[in-house]
Amino acid sequence: MDKKTVMIVDDSSLARMMVRxxxxxxxKEWHLVEAKDGTEALTLEDSSLRLALIDFNMPGMNGLExxxxxxxxHPDLSVYLVxxxxxxxxxxxxxxxxxxxxxxxxxxxxxxxxxxxxx
Amino acid sequence: MFCLSEMEEDxxxxxxxxxxxMAAASLSEMVNxxxxxxLPQLKVVPYEEATKMLVVNQEEKLVAIRxxxxxELTGTALLIFPGAESxxxxxTLLNERMPLAVLMELEQETLLDVGNxxxxxxxxxxxxxxxIQFEFEAAEFLKGSSSFxxxxxxxxxxxxxxxxxAATGDDERAFVLMMDFKTNDxxxxxxxxxxxxxxxxxxxxxEILKRELKTILATF
Numbered sequence: 001m002d003k004k005t006v007m008i009v010d011d012s013s014l015a016r017m018m019v020r021x022x023x024x025x026x027x028k029e030w031h032l033v034e035a036k037d038g039t040e041a042l043t044l045e046d047s048s049l050r051l052a053l054i055d056f057n058m059p060g061m062n063g064l065e066x067x068x069x070x071x072x073x074h075p076d077l078s079v080y081l082v083x084x085x086x087x088x089x090x091x092x093x094x095x096x097x098x099x100x101x102x103x104x105x106x107x108x109x110x111x112x113x114x115x116x117x118x119x
Numbered sequence: 120m121f122c123l124s125e126m127e128e129d130x131x132x133x134x135x136x137x138x139x140x141m142a143a144a145s146l147s148e149m150v151n152x153x154x155x156x157x158l159p160q161l162k163v164v165p166y167e168e169a170t171k172m173l174v175v176n177q178e179e180k181l182v183a184i185r186x187x188x189x190x191e192l193t194g195t196a197l198l199i200f201p202g203a204e205s206x207x208x209x210x211t212l213l214n215e216r217m218p219l220a221v222l223m224e225l226e227q228e229t230l231l232d233v234g235n236x237x238x239x240x241x242x243x244x245x246x247x248x249x250x251i252q253f254e255f256e257a258a259e260f261l262k263g264s265s266s267f268x269x270x271x272x273x274x275x276x277x278x279x280x281x282x283x284x285a286a287t288g289d290d291e292r293a294f295v296l297m298m299d300f301k302t303n304d305x306x307x308x309x310x311x312x313x314x315x316x317x318x319x320x321x322x323x324x325x326e327i328l329k330r331e332l333k334t335i336l337a338t339f
Contacts, residue, residue, distance in 0.1 A: 011158075012133035013126060017339040057136060057156055084244055085140030087147040087154065089303070104137050105248055 004118065005031045005048040009041045009066060010055035010082065015104070019053060019082075022108050027115060038066035049074060050118065053102065056083040056090070064090070067099050080114065082106055121325055127332040128161055135159045135296045138245030139316050142198075143300060145240040149233060150211050150312065153303035160297045182226075183261045183268050184234025188242060190253030192331075193324045196242055197268060198234050200314040205230055208312050227260045234258045241316060249331050269319065 008019045016034050023032050031048065035041035038061035041054075052070055056063035067079045081094055084104040094101065102110050123131065136159055143154040162168070182205035186196045200208060206222050209229045217225075235258045242255065261268060301313035320328060 012129055012136070014130040014133045014336070014339075021339055057140070057158065059158060083140055084137040085143050085156065087144050089147075089153040104140065 003029065003031045003048060004050040005033060005046055006051040006053065007033050007035065007041060007044060007049055008053050009035045009038065009058070009063070010053075011036050011058045012055070015055060015082070015106070018106055019111075022106070022111050026108060027111070037061075038063075038069070041066055042069060045070070045073065049077060051078045051080075051114070053080050053082050053106075056081050056085060064093060064097075064099070067094075067097060071097065071099075078114070078117065121322060121329075123329060123332070126336055127329060130332050130336060131296070131328070132159045132161055134245050134248065135161070135298065135318070137247075138241040138243075139298050139300070141244035142237045142241035142316065145236050146233070146300075149236065150208070150302060152211075152312075154300050155303055157299045162297075180262055181265060181268055182230065183263075184230055184238065185259045185261050186234065186238040186242065187256040187259075188253045189256065190251070192246075192251045192253045192320075192327055194318060194320040196238050197317040197319070198237055198314065199268060199317060200230075200312075202262070204312055204314060208233065211312065231258055231260050234260075245318075248335060250334070251327070251331055269317065 006023065008016050010016050010019075013036075016036075020032060020034070023030050030051075033044050033046075035044055037058050041052075052067070054063040054066055058066075061069075063081045063083065067081070070077055071079060078100075079098070080100045080102050081090075082102045082104055086101055086103060091101065100114070102114070136156075139156055139159070143156055147154045180202045181199050182202050183197045183199045186198075188194055188196070206219075206226060209222050209226050210217065212229055212233065213222075213225065238258060239255065246253075296318040297315055299313065299315050
């Protein structure tokens with residue numbers, strides 16, 4: 001079976017470490033790539049990319065702007081904004097683009113729920 | 120000289136980011152407008168330098184809601200608005216065209232309510248990954264210059280356990296975490312509102328916070 005790739009984009013090392021720990025202990029079948037901002041994320045794309053977990057408040061482009069660029073290239077990509085800052089207007093914009101939300105701090109059970117769709 | 124490692128600083132910024140994210144979501148509901156956040160700035164500086172981080176005229180009177188917290192971690196959270204902005208916030212919240220005199224009368228009470236909701240959301244989220252226990256004191260309304268608002272010693276003196284704070288031999292070095300925010304002014308009818316969130320810690324509390332960060336980071 002082909003390995004699926006998940007991309008984590010967050011300017012915080014701690015936030016990336018938290019997600020990395022969850023995937024490396026529970027979901028080893030996933031290949032994980034990390035980026036600290038949108039610019040770096042756009043250089044890391046690969047054809048096996050299935051899921052992107054993206055922080056909202058980052059230097060350069062924000063999470064929604066990056067999501068838009070990634071979805072233009074990968075229309076089937078599952079994208080989730082990972083943030084504590086879930087405001088109504090942001091929610092509406094994300095929803096219209098088919099983007100989901102995960103509330104920070106990220107926890108294993110939230111990842112489990114999302115990965116159900118890939119089983 | 121107190122300093123944080125790169126990872127400790129990163130973790131602290133992330134906690135601050137989460138805290139203000141929650142606070143922004145609460146504020147956004149209250150003003151019915153999107154609240155945009157800057158990236159967090161983190162500095163360990165004497166308070167004179169901290170005052171310069173507030174990019175406003177030193178002479179301008181600022182309005183702040185202060186939330187002191189005491190316990191294992193002792194410090195001060197401030198939600199700061201330039202004076203004119205605070206009245207704009209009151210006007211937005213009350214959603215009515217009111218004479219200036221009435222707005223000024225309601226300013227303190229309204230901002231205390233706002234501060235309570237926003238600062239509690241902030242502090243709860245800021246500390247949710249920590250094992251530190253602390254209690255909130257009642258929120259207070261303050262008016263003054265940036266140097267007055269960022270003076271750690273005056274905040275410590277106002278705390279219930281000021282004896283403990285005094286006993287720690289704190290110098291005037293402040294641990295300042297700061298983010299600014301503004302409402303999205305896409306709709307012309309809405310007034311832009313902006314302000315700052317600041318966390319001030321004594322040097323004694325900074326050491327406790329550093330220890331806590333080490334413990335958290337060791338789990339990864």
